[in-house]
Structure formats: structure tokens, C-alpha cells
Amino acid sequence: MSRNGNRIGSLDGLRGLAAGIVLIHHASLIAEPWLDPAGWAVLTQSPLKLLIAGSEAVMVFFVLSGLVVALPALRPGFSWARYFPARLFRLYVPVIAALGAAALLVKVVPRDASTMPDESWMQDAQATSVSAGDVLSQMTLLRADYPIDNVLWSLRWELFFSLLLPLYVWVALRVRRFAVPVGVLTVVLMFAGRASGNSALAYLPVFLLGTLIAVRYPDLRGLAAGPRARRALPWLAAVAGTMLIASWLARPLTAGTIAADVLWALAGAGAALLVILAVIWPRAERALGTRPMQWLGRISFSLYLVHAPILATLCYLLGAERWWLACLIGVPLSLVAAAVFHALVERQSQVLARRAGAIGEALAERASVRRIGAARKVALARAQ
Known part of the structure; x- marks a missing residue:
């Protein structure tokens, strides 16, 4: 396994892959109003959906966070006093910088939502004006919506998980022998949250899947040791991918039914399986350990933070009809901007x-x- 210090190289590569998929996903949302509905259905209701499964890629991020943030907490000598301020700085500094840059783009490039296709991502999810109050309130990561840089909705859940990490670790350690049934229960909770419209219940359990992987991490490496198990891994990868996008594959049959919520929750289980495969399947480790994947992994957080405002700004700058040019320029520009942001801000x-x-x-x-010292003084006083 490729490692850099305490980092697991294949997980860095998976994070980079997920960030790239989110980037392509948002480019596809810009293109959607201009595409033939039948073509869009083929793209989103077939295995091709894996290429633009942005929301599902966020599930992978959540499972990864549950794993890699919890792993150090399981080691001897871990300091919670060190963890909390370090984690908050690690999250908030890039978020504040990205949000400030996004707000500046909104100020510099005029935006009129009426020029964008009705009910599109560009019209519904992008800020057309900003104020100091908007920026400050979104910087807290406590809001439900983030029109200036709409990817920040997921950082809100990352923040809550980070603050609740002691509870996650405590629970995972106590149920580690029953990780599989607890994992199933976690997916049930996700379904309940989705069906009831409770976002906290829908998303926070996903992190527990990663924390369960963390407490069973030493055992997982042995699962793929035998030749029979290794032969099954490609099939497990197919199952994981299917679970990840099951709600899309079955959409013609389940749209508007409770079955759609059940299949949506399965994406969490699919994300967990993909994370497990990334650390136990040599073929996946090699693919995720390549230089392009490692580079994407290194800048993945920066890419996630900066790409949406860049795509949106280009679309407003060039005009809705030139959506293809905005995407053609925006995707590589986002990669370059992410590398710069990583060097100047994230580091x-x-x-x-x-x-x-x-x-x-x-x-x-x-x-x-x-x-x-105070306790000793009290003890001495009592002794006298």
C-alpha cells in the first residue's frame, strides 16, 4: 500500500477521483437544459451515471472522512486538545478563503438569473448578489443553503461530524464486533432521514460507516488474502457501483415512491464498499496510486471548494447559450485554480x-x- 507518513495513498486517490466526478457532475448540470431529454436519461439512468455521480461522490467523501479522521483517534497518545483546534482551522481557513473568492466573482461579474434556463442549476443554486451578511453567515457553515459556493452544504456535515468525533469513535468501538449489522442499521437511518426530510439523519450516519471501517481496519486487510476472496473483489466492485447509483438506475420505475428513498440510502453502503475496496483490492490500489490520481487527491479539497463558482461565473460571463464553452474552459481552469489554491491557501x-x-x-x-496542583493542596489541607 502506498503511504506518505500516516496517509493511505489509495484513499487519497479515491478522494481525488470523487472530486473529479463532482467537477464533471456540475458541468453536466450546466449542460442538462440544452441536452435532449432522451440522451440525458441514457446518461443518468445507465452505468454512465457513475461518471457524473456528484451527490454520490459526496457520500464517498463522508465515508472517507469517517475513516481517516477517526483512525488517528484510535492510536495511543491521541490528543483531543490538539485535535479540535487543528481540525477547525483545517476546515474553516480554506472555506473562508474560497467563500471570499466566490463572493468577489459574484461582485465582479454581473448575474441575472432570468438569462439562465428555468429551473436549472444555474438559475436556482447560484447567488446573483452578495452582502457582507451573506458572506459571514455562510462562513459559519451553520446554514442549510450556500448560494455563493453551493458545495459548502456538505462541509456543514463535515463540521458536525468533526465536533461529534468522540461520540462516533465511542459508538464504533463498542459495536465493532457487530460492524455489519450496525452498518445495515446505519443505512436504515439514512433511509428514515431521506423519507422524513431530516437532513441530519440522512447524512450524519454516513460518517459512522467510515468510523466502523476505521475500528475494523486491521481486520480488513486480511479479507482479501485468499485467492477465492480476490476473485470475488471485481464482482464486489460491480455491486458497490450498482448500489451507489441504484436510485438512478431504477428511477423510471421508482420515481416518487418510497422505494426511491430506499435505493438512495443504498448509496451510503455502496460508498462504504468502494472505500473498503480501495484498501484491500491490489488492482484498485494500483489504479488509485497512479500519479494523476495522487495529484487529484492532493488538490481534491481545493478543487471541491473552488470549481462551482468558476463554472457558474464563466456561464454568466459567456452567456447561457455558450454553456459548452463555459464547461470546456471551466473544467481545466478549475484544476489550475485548485492547484494554486492548494499551494497558497490549503497548505x-x-x-x-x-x-x-x-x-x-x-x-x-x-x-x-x-x-x-490544586488537588494536592486540597489533599494536604485535609491531612492537616
């Missing part, structure tokens, strides 16, 4: 996160020493 956020973590740990140790 600095990592440095700041390490410093914040060190300060948090030092303050916690100082407080602990004071508590011990």
Missing part, C-alpha cells in the same frame, strides 16, 4: 492547524498541571 491552513493544535495541547497540559 497554509495545514501549517496553521498544526500550530493551533500544538497551542491547544499545551493549554490543556497546563490546565491539567494546575488541576493536579
Whole structure:
């Protein structure tokens, strides 16, 4: 397995692949109003959907976070005092920078939603004006909607998971022997959240799937050791991909029914299986460990944050009819912008996160020493 320090190379590659799919997904949403409905149905209700499965790729992000954020917490010597400030800096610094850049684009390039196709992603999900209050409220990651940079809806759940990590780890450790049935229960909770319109219940359980993988991670490597198991892995990959987009494949039959919500929840299980395959299947490890995948993985967070405002701005700048040119320019431009953003912002956020973590740990140790000193004084006073 390719590693860089404590990083798992194949998971970096999977993260990069997921970020690339989200990018293509949003480009496809710009194109959708201009495509033949029959052609769009073929694209979205066939295995081709895997190429533009943006919402499902976010599920993969959530499972990955549940795994890679929880793994260090399972190691001896892990410091929660270091974790919390470091994690918050790691999330908020890039988010604030990306949101500021997106707001600037809205200010610089005039936007009139009426010039975009009705009920399209461009008309419904993009801000046409900004104010300081808008920017500040969206920077908190506590809102339900994020029209300035609409990918931030998922960072809201990343934030909640990060703050609740001790609970996730506690639960996962206590049910680790029953990881499979608990995983099934997690998918049931996702279904309940989807059916009831409760977004927290629909998305927060996905992170638990990753945390369950984390507590069983040492066992997973042995699953693919035998030749029989290795022969089954390609079939498992096909099952995982099918589960990921099952709600789309069955849409002609299940649209508007409760079965659609059931199949939507299966995407979480499909995402979890893909993450497992990334660490136990040598063929997947090799593919995800290639230089392009590793490069995408390195800039994946930056790419996720910057691409939507770039695509939207180009579409408004060039005009709705030139959607194809906006996509043709926007996809490579997003990759370049992500590399620059990674170098200028994300790397600095990592440095700041390490410093914040060190300060948090030092303050916690100082407080602990004071508590011990105070307890000794009380004990001495009682003894006298």
C-alpha cells in the first residue's frame, strides 16, 4: 500500500477521483437544459451515471472522512486538545478563503438569473448578489443553503461530524464486533432521514460507516488474502457501483415512491464498499496510486471548494447559450485554480492547524498541571 507518513495513498486517490466526478457532475448540470431529454436519461439512468455521480461522490467523501479522521483517534497518545483546534482551522481557513473568492466573482461579474434556463442549476443554486451578511453567515457553515459556493452544504456535515468525533469513535468501538449489522442499521437511518426530510439523519450516519471501517481496519486487510476472496473483489466492485447509483438506475420505475428513498440510502453502503475496496483490492490500489490520481487527491479539497463558482461565473460571463464553452474552459481552469489554491491557501491552513493544535495541547497540559496542583493542596489541607 502506498503511504506518505500516516496517509493511505489509495484513499487519497479515491478522494481525488470523487472530486473529479463532482467537477464533471456540475458541468453536466450546466449542460442538462440544452441536452435532449432522451440522451440525458441514457446518461443518468445507465452505468454512465457513475461518471457524473456528484451527490454520490459526496457520500464517498463522508465515508472517507469517517475513516481517516477517526483512525488517528484510535492510536495511543491521541490528543483531543490538539485535535479540535487543528481540525477547525483545517476546515474553516480554506472555506473562508474560497467563500471570499466566490463572493468577489459574484461582485465582479454581473448575474441575472432570468438569462439562465428555468429551473436549472444555474438559475436556482447560484447567488446573483452578495452582502457582507451573506458572506459571514455562510462562513459559519451553520446554514442549510450556500448560494455563493453551493458545495459548502456538505462541509456543514463535515463540521458536525468533526465536533461529534468522540461520540462516533465511542459508538464504533463498542459495536465493532457487530460492524455489519450496525452498518445495515446505519443505512436504515439514512433511509428514515431521506423519507422524513431530516437532513441530519440522512447524512450524519454516513460518517459512522467510515468510523466502523476505521475500528475494523486491521481486520480488513486480511479479507482479501485468499485467492477465492480476490476473485470475488471485481464482482464486489460491480455491486458497490450498482448500489451507489441504484436510485438512478431504477428511477423510471421508482420515481416518487418510497422505494426511491430506499435505493438512495443504498448509496451510503455502496460508498462504504468502494472505500473498503480501495484498501484491500491490489488492482484498485494500483489504479488509485497512479500519479494523476495522487495529484487529484492532493488538490481534491481545493478543487471541491473552488470549481462551482468558476463554472457558474464563466456561464454568466459567456452567456447561457455558450454553456459548452463555459464547461470546456471551466473544467481545466478549475484544476489550475485548485492547484494554486492548494499551494497558497490549503497548505497554509495545514501549517496553521498544526500550530493551533500544538497551542491547544499545551493549554490543556497546563490546565491539567494546575488541576493536579490544586488537588494536592486540597489533599494536604485535609491531612492537616
